[in-house]
Amino acid sequence: MKKILEVFLGIVTGIGGFLEAGSLATSAQAGAQFGYQLTWALVLGALSLIVLVEASGRLAVVSRRTVAEAIRERFGFGYFSLPLVAGVVVSFLVLASELAVTGVALQLVTGISYRWWAFPVALGGWFLLWKGNFGIVEKGTGLLGLVSLVFLFAALKLHPDWGRLAAGALPSAPKEEGAQYWFGAVSILGASISPYLFFFYSSGAVEDDWKEEDLPINRITAGLGMGFGAGVSIMVLVTAALVFFPRGIEVARYEELAMLVAQPFPRFGFALFVLALGITCFGAAAEIALTIAYLAAQGWGIPWSENQKPAEHARFSLVYSAAFLLAPLLAAATDPLKLTNLSMAVTAASLPVSVLPLLVLLNDRQLMGEHRNRLPGNVALVLISVMAVVLLFVSIPLAFLGGG
Amino acid sequence: MRRHSPWWSRGAVALLALCGCGGGGAGEAAKEAASIAAGAQLAASLRASGAVPRVYAAQLAGDLRGELAKARQTLGADGDAGAAAARLDGVLEKMGRAARGGDRAGLRRAAAAAGGLGRALSGAADSIEAAGGGR
Numbered sequence A: 001m002k003k004i005l006e007v008f009l010g011i012v013t014g015i016g017g018f019l020e021a022g023s024l025a026t027s028a029q030a031g032a033q034f035g036y037q038l039t040w041a042l043v044l045g046a047l048s049l050i051v052l053v054e055a056s057g058r059l060a061v062v063s064r065r066t067v068a069e070a071i072r073e074r075f076g077f078g079y080f081s082l083p084l085v086a087g088v089v090v091s092f093l094v095l096a097s098e099l100a101v102t103g104v105a106l107q108l109v110t111g112i113s114y115r116w117w118a119f120p121v122a123l124g125g126w127f128l129l130w131k132g133n134f135g136i137v138e139k140g141t142g143l144l145g146l147v148s149l150v151f152l153f154a155a156l157k158l159h160p161d162w163g164r165l166a167a168g169a170l171p172s173a174p175k176e177e178g179a180q181y182w183f184g185a186v187s188i189l190g191a192s193i194s195p196y197l198f199f200f201y202s203s204g205a206v207e208d209d210w211k212e213e214d215l216p217i218n219r220i221t222a223g224l225g226m227g228f229g230a231g232v233s234i235m236v237l238v239t240a241a242l243v244f245f246p247r248g249i250e251v252a253r254y255e256e257l258a259m260l261v262a263q264p265f266p267r268f269g270f271a272l273f274v275l276a277l278g279i280t281c282f283g284a285a286a287e288i289a290l291t292i293a294y295l296a297a298q299g300w301g302i303p304w305s306e307n308q309k310p311a312e313h314a315r316f317s318l319v320y321s322a323a324f325l326l327a328p329l330l331a332a333a334t335d336p337l338k339l340t341n342l343s344m345a346v347t348a349a350s351l352p353v354s355v356l357p358l359l360v361l362l363n364d365r366q367l368m369g370e371h372r373n374r375l376p377g378n379v380a381l382v383l384i385s386v387m388a389v390v391l392l393f394v395s396i397p398l399a400f401l402g403g404g
Numbered sequence B: 001m002r003r004h005s006p007w008w009s010r011g012a013v014a015l016l017a018l019c020g021c022g023g024g025g026a027g028e029a030a031k032e033a034a035s036i037a038a039g040a041q042l043a044a045s046l047r048a049s050g051a052v053p054r055v056y057a058a059q060l061a062g063d064l065r066g067e068l069a070k071a072r073q074t075l076g077a078d079g080d081a082g083a084a085a086a087r088l089d090g091v092l093e094k095m096g097r098a099a100r101g102g103d104r105a106g107l108r109r110a111a112a113a114a115g116g117l118g119r120a121l122s123g124a125a126d127s128i129e130a131a132g133g134g135r
Helices: A003-018 A021-034 A039-064 A067-110 A114-131 A134-157 A161-167 A178-192 A196-208 A212-243 A254-262 A269-300 A309-333 A336-361 A366-373 A375-402 B009-016 B026-048 B054-075 B079-101 B104-130
Strands: none
Touching: A003 A134, A003 A212, A003 B104, A021 A039, A021 A067, A021 A178, A021 A212, A021 A254, A021 A269, A021 A336, A039 A067, A039 A161, A039 A178, A039 A196, A039 A212, A039 A336, A067 A114, A067 A196, A067 A254, A067 A269, A067 A309, A067 A375, A067 B054, A114 A134, A114 A212, A114 A269, A114 B079, A134 A196, A134 A212, A134 A254, A134 A269, A178 A336, A178 A375, A196 A212, A196 A269, A196 A336, A212 A254, A254 A269, A254 B026, A254 B079, A269 A309, A269 B054, A309 A336, A336 A375, B026 B054, B026 B079, B026 B104, B054 B079
16 A cells, blocks of 8 residues: 555656746747647657656666766766766756746736745745755655646647647657757757756655665656656647647747636636746755755765755755855846756756766666666667767757757 | 858857847847737736736736837837837837726727737738848
8 A cells, every 4th residue: 555655656746746947938938839849859858758767766776876876986986077067057057947937936926026036935945955854845846736737727628639739749840940949849858858857866766765676666656757747748838839829929938828827717727827837846946956965965975865954964955055045146137938948958968978877877787787777778778868969969059049 | 031140149149138138130020029919919818807917917018018129129110010019019008007907998909909910010020031131
């Protein structure tokens, strides 16, 4: 019974915790500008994320090491400094963007600018990490984040053309605005395959003390939780394709996204949108700040755990405190949507340094024993690695050409 | 035929855009103005039916005016697109006032006017691009 509950919670928090500033913005922009045509990027991102999350969870369970610790031990600190720096820089940008967008949610109901809200939101996130534990951060925000299912109901109410949506799941070339189309695809992939997700997930597996008998839970959570979570992102794209695309509205600010839900649900859509935006982005901010602390602590070999009192892991707590102190400065100084778009492109560019080592680690007989990768897993990881290398070279130029 | 600017100039535009500054060509600006008009039409009609709160509609009208000001810098005052954008600015001002004052009839009028101007701007954008004035 406990296992069933654990699986259920894993799936539910996967769904509720999937949507955040990046996936929301990139899906909505794609739907508004290209209709269903970029659905394939979301499907590809979701499949890649499922493979990476399952692999990082399996690595943590079998080796009793997080992805960051395993990379540092196997490749040395010299190499590890690459994913460390890339991970911290990218996570910092994404953290600032999540804080700004949580501020936008508060701005929608108060009229006070997100620039002012970024600071109290950061304080709230810091308080959650300081007083809470890993379960509260992950499952609490994930469960509350289920309000993001409003996009599923909005899409169903708008009666999408399922045939055209299925056709969009297959890659196709754009008729015009090629740079914007490919930048949209790269941003979606960056938002879907954020390295912070698998660094966080593997740290969580160690925090929750998963054992080998938990491997099926890992597989189900990764597959169904992330799969259904990505389904919510697809529904954001669908609502934008049905509300904005026919009217020629291109998303220029997060505030406009409220109309995606208010249009099909005039009585309560706006309130649900504000809740979904605020909760999912606040939850993501807490997880990202924690990931920055995990990366730094695991990289330098200092004690870490969100399940202990902050005083017992002072340096670990200091890292997320510093992240919450500095990120609102960036959040308050920039446009949230432009910051999100840029951070998604940088995330996509940073993927190879985190993804390529996984291929080696998961084939390490000593580390993984009988749970090392089989042929299908290796084929999937090689394909993702190739895609990550392509993204490294195209994402930043496309950000300039396509409107980052 | 579209004119292409060098990569470094596009890079500078993207970096400026991150700070909320800069803009593209006239065709692109007319398209942005058309998108703003369509957004205003939807927001005004949603507020008129009570689907979004007063503070939201009033603030969005102000934000859209800010976005439109950037597009108008590129479009200038002359030509169909420039004139339509100038009229749209007035409509957005009225929309903001109607939203703040709870004037639903005013919001419906603003929605209708924004819809018409959106179609005019979209047509103007096509004409500019056909004439080679796009980015």
